[in-house]
Amino acid sequence: MGDYVVVLEAPIIVKDVETNEDAINVAVSKVTKALNRENLDFVRVELGYSQCPVCGAHFESAFVIGNVGLVGIYLTLKVFNAQSIEHAERIAKAVVGKALKKVPLKVFEIRELKNSEEENGISLE
Numbered sequence: 262m263g264d265y266v267v268v269l270e271a272p273i274i275v276k277d278v279e280t281n282e283d284a285i286n287v288a289v290s291k292v293t294k295a296l297n298r299e300n301l302d303f304v305r306v307e308l309g310y311s312q313c314p315v316c317g318a319h320f321e322s323a324f325v326i327g328n329v330g331l332v333g334i335y336l337t338l339k340v341f342n343a344q345s346i347e348h349a350e351r352i353a354k355a356v357v358g359k360a361l362k363k364v365p366l367k368v369f370e371i372r373e374l375k376n377s378e379e380e381n382g383i384s385l386e
Contacts, residue, residue, distance in 0.1 A: 284330025
C-alpha cells in the first residue's frame with residue numbers, strides 16, 4: 262500500500278464573463294462550492310497553466326470568447342493506502358467526480374509520498 266499525491270486537470274466552462282480574470286474567479290468559485298458541498302475541503306484548487314507551442318512560455322489556462330470562458334483548473338489531493346498508482350488515480354477521480362459531475366477529469370501528475378503525513382486526504386482501510 263502506498264500514499265500518493267494526485268493532481269487532476271479539469272476544464273471548467275463559465276458563462277457571462279467578459280475577461281480572463283472574471284472567468285478565472287467564477288471557475289474557481291464554482292469548483293470550490295461544488296467540492297465544499299461534498300465535504301471535500303481537502304482538495305486544493307489551483308489555476309492551470311498552458312504552454313505556448315511556439316515559444317514555450319507558460320500562461321494562465323483561461324480563454325474567453327463571446328462571453329463564454331474555458332478555464333483549466335488543477336485539483337490536488339492526497340490518497341492514502343492505495344494499492345498502486347492506477348488505484349490512486351481511480352480513487353481520486355471517483356472522489357472528485359462525485360462533486361464535479363459531467364466534468365472530464367484527466368490525471369496531470371501522480372507522485373508517491375515518501376514521508377506520509379496523515380493529514381487531509383482519502384484513506385482506504
